[in-house]
Structure formats: C-alpha cells, structure tokens
Amino acid sequence: MNTGEKAKVAVIGAGIVGLMTALEVQRTGRQVVVIDPGEPGGRQAASYGNGAWIYPASIMPISVPGLWRKVLGFLADKSGPFVIRWSHLPRLAPWLLRFIWAGRNWQLVEDCAKVRFELCRRAVTDHQGVAAEAGVSHLLEHKGLLFIYRDKAEFLKESREWDMRRRFGVKINELDRAALAKLEPSLTERYQFAVQVDGAHCRDPNAYCQAIADLIQKRGGEFVRAPATGFQVSNGRLEGVKVGESVIACGQAVVTAGIGSKKLARAAGDRVPLETERGYHVVLPLGGNAFNHPVMPSDGKMGITPTAKGLRIAGQVELASVDADPDWNRAEILRGFGSRVLDLPEMREKAIDQWMGNRPSTPDGLPCVSAATSCHGLFYGFGHGHTGLTQAPATAKLLAALVAGKKPETDVSPMSVKRF
Ligand SMILES: Cc1cc2nc3c(=O)[nH]c(=O)nc-3n(C[C@H](O)[C@H](O)[C@H](O)COP(=O)(O)OP(=O)(O)OC[C@H]3O[C@@H](n4cnc5c(N)ncnc54)[C@H](O)[C@@H]3O)c2cc1C
Known part of the structure; x- marks a missing residue:
C-alpha cells in the first residue's frame, strides 16, 4: 500500500450516519471514499424514510x-x-x-x-451547522x-x-x-x-443526505456505487475493503452500513446482536x-x-x-x-x-461506536435504532476522533462492540 492509500479512509454506507462520518473525517484532513450500492440516503436506507425528527x-x-x-x-x-x-x-x-x-x-x-x-443533546445545532455548510438550511x-x-x-x-x-x-x-x-x-x-x-424536523431527509454527499464530493471525497463484501487484512491490520472482485486500498475504514453492518462486522470477526x-x-x-x-x-x-x-x-x-x-x-x-x-x-x-425500511437496532438501546475487536484500523458506527438521524452528528464526531487516534469528547466504552 502506498502512502496515499494508507491515508485514505473508507466509509461503508451512505445513510445519514456514514455521510456525517465522512464529513467529519474529511475535517481532520483525510481523503475519504464512501462505498454504497445505493444512492446517498436513497430508498434502501432507513435514513430515507424516517419520521424526520x-x-x-x-x-x-x-x-x-x-x-x-x-x-x-x-x-x-x-x-x-x-x-x-x-x-x-x-x-x-x-x-x-x-x-x-x-x-x-x-x-x-x-x-x-x-x-x-x-x-442527542447538540443534535439541533449540529444539524443546523451541517445544513448551512451544505447550503440546505431551508430543509x-x-x-x-x-x-x-x-x-x-x-x-x-x-x-x-x-x-x-x-x-x-x-x-x-x-x-x-x-x-x-x-x-x-x-x-x-x-x-x-x-x-x-x-x-x-427535516423537510426532506433524502434531499438532506444528497446535499451532504455533494458537499463531501466538493471537498474531494469519492463515491463508489457497490456493496462492500469484506476486508483485506494483513497481520491483523486493515489494508483494504473488498468490493466484489476488487479491493479499495485504505489504511482505515468505518462500517456505517445500518442493518448491513451485521454481516460486515461478522466478516471482520465480530458477532453483533443487530436486528431490524x-x-x-x-x-x-x-x-x-x-x-x-x-x-x-x-x-x-x-x-x-x-x-x-x-x-x-x-x-x-x-x-x-x-x-x-x-x-x-x-x-x-x-x-x-x-x-x-x-x-x-x-x-x-x-x-x-x-x-x-430497517431500523438497525441493538438490544440495549446504544449504538456501536467502537474499534473492531481484532482488525486494526477498522471501526464501527451502527445500531442507532429509532434515533439515528438525531444521533448521527455526535456519532460522526466520536468516530472521526477514533479514526484520528484522538481521545473522543465522550467516553465511548459503553458503546464498545466488546460489550456483546
Ligand atoms: C419508520 C422509521 C422512523 C424513524 N424515525 C426517526 C426519527 O424521527 N428521528 C430519528 O432520529 N431517527 C428515526 N429513525 C431511525 C433512523 O432512520 C435510523 O436510525 C438511521 O437512519 C440509521 O442510519 P444509518 O446511516 O445507520 O443506516 P441507513 O440509513 O440504513 O444507511 C445504511 C446504508 O448502508 C448501505 N449498506 C448496507 N450494506 C452495505 C454494504 N455491504 N456495503 C456498502 N453499503 C452498504 C445501505 O445501502 C444504506 O444506504 C426512524 C426509522 C424508521 C424506520
């Protein structure tokens, strides 16, 4: 893997959690690639059809x-x-x-x-900030x-x-x-x-997601329209995300694939009790x-x-x-x-x-915001159940800190994948 590939962060899933995460990771100066077979916040995503609260x-x-x-x-x-x-x-x-x-x-x-x-507590101001940056405050x-x-x-x-x-x-x-x-x-x-x-409330969650995706792209982010199927790992360290027959080389990746995260976590060696x-x-x-x-x-x-x-x-x-x-x-x-x-x-x-649509739900009402157990460089951000739109901005900031190797603002240990 060359230096550019090592510096790249793959974000798997372009629902509201993945998009906010990609945006926050970009703020730390990293190149991002967002992988999703569907359009950002499209009908396949819970982020499309929620109550918009x-x-x-x-x-x-x-x-x-x-x-x-x-x-x-x-x-x-x-x-x-x-x-x-x-x-x-x-x-x-x-x-x-x-x-x-x-x-x-x-x-x-x-x-x-x-x-x-x-x-949840800063959800409104955080969303307002992102909507203003994306030029969609009216949403x-x-x-x-x-x-x-x-x-x-x-x-x-x-x-x-x-x-x-x-x-x-x-x-x-x-x-x-x-x-x-x-x-x-x-x-x-x-x-x-x-x-x-x-x-x-959001007047159009789909248009909101699209606007965030456009912003990510404007800031140099790439989008790949395909499903991630697993990971390339060498000596316990992530080297890339498998997409069909090919591999997207990257030093780090975040699984924010909503209900699709269960299979991806399994592929990385973590069993999570995630149900729809x-x-x-x-x-x-x-x-x-x-x-x-x-x-x-x-x-x-x-x-x-x-x-x-x-x-x-x-x-x-x-x-x-x-x-x-x-x-x-x-x-x-x-x-x-x-x-x-x-x-x-x-x-x-x-x-x-x-x-x-599918609310990605853990049994204990908390999402997984965590490093993977046994794959260095892989992180999880899924399981927001009934409140993923609300919790997306705060989750994204925590994930960006984890990816950057910094101490997150909030103690993330109750959201660790290890609690299962
Ligand atoms: C009826 C309903 C009402 C709701 N009301 C509210 C509300 O009012 N307020 C609120 O805060 N929350 C609400 N929610 C919950 C909220 O919608 C979800 O928690 C949130 O959308 C989850 O976002 P996400 O990005 O994790 O997942 P999703 O939005 O589901 O996005 C996941 C993305 O990952 C992609 N993906 C899946 N597998 C793969 C793969 N292998 N490779 C690449 N990409 C993959 C999918 O295509 C999808 O685009 C509601 C949910 C429902 C169903």
Whole structure:
C-alpha cells in the first residue's frame, strides 16, 4: 500500500450516519471514499424514510421496566404499533429476550440515558451547522416537537420517563386543549393534553443526505456505487475493503452500513446482536399551511411530520427478517390512525408514497461506536435504532476522533462492540 492509500479512509454506507462520518473525517484532513450500492440516503436506507425528527430529548431506550407487559398488549392488537411475524420468532427470540432484559430496572435505563444524552443533546445545532455548510438550511425547521395525549392522566402514566428527561435538563412545556388547539387547530378533539419539547424536523431527509454527499464530493471525497463484501487484512491490520472482485486500498475504514453492518462486522470477526425493527411510512398530500408541528400521539406511537413532499406518517415496529416482503397493511394502519389525529381533508386522499425500511437496532438501546475487536484500523458506527438521524452528528464526531487516534469528547466504552 502506498502512502496515499494508507491515508485514505473508507466509509461503508451512505445513510445519514456514514455521510456525517465522512464529513467529519474529511475535517481532520483525510481523503475519504464512501462505498454504497445505493444512492446517498436513497430508498434502501432507513435514513430515507424516517419520521424526520431531530429530537434532543430522545434519551430513553425503548426497553424500560414493564415493557414486556405492554408488548403482550400490542401483540394482541393486530392494528397496534408493534408486531412480530410469528414464523420469524425462533430466530428473533434471543434478541428480543436481550432487549427486554436490557431494560429490567430503572438504574439500567438511567445509565443508558446518560450515554444517549451525549449523543442527542447538540443534535439541533449540529444539524443546523451541517445544513448551512451544505447550503440546505431551508430543509430544517426548528419549531419544537409535540407529544399529544388523550388527557393528562395518560401523560402522567409516563411521568417516570418525563421526570428522567427533566433531570437531564430537558425543558417541557405542558399544553392544555386550548393552547394545543391554538398551536395546531387541525388536531382532533381526541387529544386534550400535550407536551412540547425542543427539537427540529427535516423537510426532506433524502434531499438532506444528497446535499451532504455533494458537499463531501466538493471537498474531494469519492463515491463508489457497490456493496462492500469484506476486508483485506494483513497481520491483523486493515489494508483494504473488498468490493466484489476488487479491493479499495485504505489504511482505515468505518462500517456505517445500518442493518448491513451485521454481516460486515461478522466478516471482520465480530458477532453483533443487530436486528431490524422494520418501520413504515405513508405520505399524504398536504396543501397550504394546515399543519406545522411534528406530533406523536401517545396511543399510536408514530411521528406525523409536515415535509416538503407531503404529510409523512412514520412508525410501526415489525419484527421480521430483513429480507421478508413488506406488509403494506402496516402502512394502512398508520394512515388510518392518522385520521384519528388530524381533521384534515387530506387524510382522505390517496397516499402519494409508502415505504418500508430497517431500523438497525441493538438490544440495549446504544449504538456501536467502537474499534473492531481484532482488525486494526477498522471501526464501527451502527445500531442507532429509532434515533439515528438525531444521533448521527455526535456519532460522526466520536468516530472521526477514533479514526484520528484522538481521545473522543465522550467516553465511548459503553458503546464498545466488546460489550456483546
Ligand atoms: C419508520 C422509521 C422512523 C424513524 N424515525 C426517526 C426519527 O424521527 N428521528 C430519528 O432520529 N431517527 C428515526 N429513525 C431511525 C433512523 O432512520 C435510523 O436510525 C438511521 O437512519 C440509521 O442510519 P444509518 O446511516 O445507520 O443506516 P441507513 O440509513 O440504513 O444507511 C445504511 C446504508 O448502508 C448501505 N449498506 C448496507 N450494506 C452495505 C454494504 N455491504 N456495503 C456498502 N453499503 C452498504 C445501505 O445501502 C444504506 O444506504 C426512524 C426509522 C424508521 C424506520
């Protein structure tokens, strides 16, 4: 390998985590090559179809004490926000058990929240900085996020989670029905109480990713449109990334391939319990300014977000294998629930898009931000589950520090691949 090749850093995967990582690595003066068979943030990526929330208060893992009871309730309800394809259960059971075990007591939840807090807290300003550099500030809107409840009693059932957020400094603005209706007149009477927290939303996650990719290219980064299949390693040291029959020579590489990271980590000798929590979205046409704030109904667990292309309703957790066909009933469920939330004529219109994607999820609610166990020069940045858009900028900075051999700003040991 010549000096130029040694100095090169390959970033595998051009979802939001890979793109932010490539950008941060470039800032350290390194040449980057981004490898992905799809377009940056394209339909194949979770980063394409998410709820578009940039949510600094998303510090809680999904698994909390008592979740298993709720899961049983959800499973009994075929139109609920959580579903398992039963034929896939034997393969998924070990992950599911670890997931429930990870949230077995509140101390564990708080430990996890501490780490997540560091990944989330500067999300809005970091994204705003990147969007400005990429010339797409108009794609981010900073209006806050609304969690809506049928009444205050329903909100109080989650008070433990909200109190924990308050302890981390999250400011929560409580709204009664009158204040809520003033803010979002099209919300149905079903919702009588809400809390508003700081946060932003992205009006077009795909265009945002494309703009970051253009910026990387402008700064000299290369893009290779092919899947990475493994690594060339000599004496335990990375020498290149295998792409089909050829090898892209590089001194260091970062695996940020979302759900595809599991196979790549395996190829490097690390077994990671990464599974897909499949999610869906449906987009309805949205005219005028009828709806401005992203909302999440507590009984539907979905994000309803005004985007440039229409009203995006994103959510559902479907546990099934990556390659199982989409079940478009899940998108219909989102759409049906949406009309309980918003009283808009648009809710009766034909959907203009529907999508299914893979949340790359670890059982313990933390991503892997880590050096590989036995391949010097290889790093991991995957497993962001429900909050990868939010956590991408902080993750990218940590990874850039690891690649540069510097001490990351935050202790990354809880996110080590060795914890598995
Ligand atoms: C319905 C839904 C709603 C969500 N809502 C939100 C939200 O509101 N806010 C939030 O913060 N997060 C949200 N998320 C989560 C968020 O979208 C993900 O955590 C995030 O997009 C993960 O980004 P990523 O870059 O790790 O993976 P991805 O976006 O999936 O990108 C991975 C990329 O790697 C590529 N790849 C895979 N294998 C290989 C290979 N072998 N070689 C090369 N490239 C490869 C893929 O082609 C893909 O482009 C949501 C997710 C879903 C599904």
